[in-house]
Amino acid sequence: xxxxxxxxxxxxxxxxxKVFLECVQDxxxxxxxxxRQDPGLGLRLIYFSYDVKMKEKGDIPEGYSVSREKKERxxxxxxxxxxNQTSMYLCASTTTREQYFGPGTRLTVT
Amino acid sequence: xxxxxxxxxxxxxxxDSSVINCTYTDSSSTYLYWYKQEPGAGLQLLTYIxxxxxxxxxxxxxxxxxKKDKHLSLRIADTxxxxxxxYFCAESPGNTGKLIFGQGTTLQVKP
Numbered sequence: 001x002x003x004x005x006x007x008x009x010x011x012x013x014x015x016x017x018k019v020f021l022e023c024v025q026d027x028x029x030x031x032x033x034x035x036r037q038d039p040g041l042g043l044r045l046i047y048f049s050y051d052v053k054m055k056e057k058g059d060i061p062e063g064y065s066v067s068r069e070k071k072e073r074x075x076x077x078x079x080x081x082x083x084n085q086t087s088m089y090l091c092a093s094t095t096t097r098e099q100y101f102g103p104g105t106r107l108t109v110t
Numbered sequence: 111x112x113x114x115x116x117x118x119x120x121x122x123x124x125x126d127s128s129v130i131n132c133t134y135t136d137s138s139s140t141y142l143y144w145y146k147q148e149p150g151a152g153l154q155l156l157t158y159i160x161x162x163x164x165x166x167x168x169x170x171x172x173x174x175x176x177k178k179d180k181h182l183s184l185r186i187a188d189t190x191x192x193x194x195x196x197y198f199c200a201e202s203p204g205n206t207g208k209l210i211f212g213q214g215t216t217l218q219v220k221p
Contacts, residue, residue, distance in 0.1 A: 004152075031207045040118065042198060042211040043153075050207075058208070090152055094207045097141060101152040 003027075004093050004102040012108045019078040021105050023091030032074040033099070034058075034066065037088040049074055081109045116199055116212035123220050128186040130215045132199030135180060139201040142175065143209065144184045147196045156184075156197075186217075194219045 007022035025032065031050055035043040035058075045058030047066040055066050063085060067075040078085055086109045091102040113135045122128045134142065140161050145153040159166045159173045159182070166173045172185040186193055196216050200209040 033208060035211075040213055042114075042213040043209075044211075045208055048208055092153075096207065098155055098158070099143075099207070099209060100155070101145075103152040 004091060004100050006089075006091055006102040006105050008105050009103060010106050010108075012110065013078075013081050014110055015082060017078075017081050017109075019081050019107065019109075021076040021078075021089055021091075021107070023074045023076070023093075023102055024072055025074075025093035025100070026072065027093065027100075028071065029093040029095060029100075030071070031094040032068065033092040033094065034064075034074065034076045035090045035092065036060070037090055037104070043090060046076065081107075083109050085109050114199055114201055114210050114212040116197075116215045118213060119216050119218070121218040121220065122189050124189060124191055126189055128184075128189045128193070128217055128219075130184045130186075130197050130199075130217065132182040132184075132212055133180055134182065134199070134201045134210075136201055136203035136210070137177070137180065139203050141202050142173075142182050143198075143200040143202070144171075144173065144182075145198040145200060145211075147198065147214070149195075153198065189217075189219050191219045191221060193217060 003026045033048040034046045049068040065077045089105045092099045115133045143158045144156045170187045174183045196214040198214045199212040
């Protein structure tokens with residue numbers, strides 16, 4: 001079974017803090033993705049990566065950066081958290097046909 | 111541009127059939143997907159259909175694809191309270207691996 005894990009289920013941070021969200025997959029997938037989920041908007045793609053040290057902007061990259069130093073790990077970074085980044089963050093790892101999602105991190109920025 | 115549209119809410123009685131509809135815009139998508147999200151959980155892949163198929167059946171689930179109208183539907187037969195969840199339709203434009211999701215349809219199953 002493919003396992004995608006995320007470092008935290010719930011996180012509360014203050015405005016202006018630097019936030020790291022970690023995602024790890026155990027199936028040697030090359031492609032990994034970060035989405036945010038907001039009610040009524042579905043999932044929106046923030047960043048994705050097709051290989052180690054490679055990254056591509058998704059639809060809403062502003063305010064975020066990513067790091068992929070190892071194949072199994074894809075990190076999402078909020079350089080200076082803001083209240084409008086309060087959301088559910090979902091990581092995914094993919095074959096050519098299927099995407100496998102982690103359980104999500106619910107981030108609250110106060 | 112790429113866009114996927116779903117209605118936001120559907121309510122059915124236990125034992126009835128549920129039909130969740132979706133429209134998409136990108137005809138280059140090789141696969142179209144249905145995901146389920148239970149409260150507090152991540153997304154679970156329910157099923158997907160290859161774009162050259164019209165229908166796919168998997169136990170209580172039936173997916174219908176109308177390529178001409180770019181319309182996808184998910185039918186759940188004999189809907190149970192455990193089927194209450196948010197259902198997302200998604201397309202994969204250009205086969206890049208990234209998915210474009212609809213807004214999600216909340217299915218409420220009344221006993």
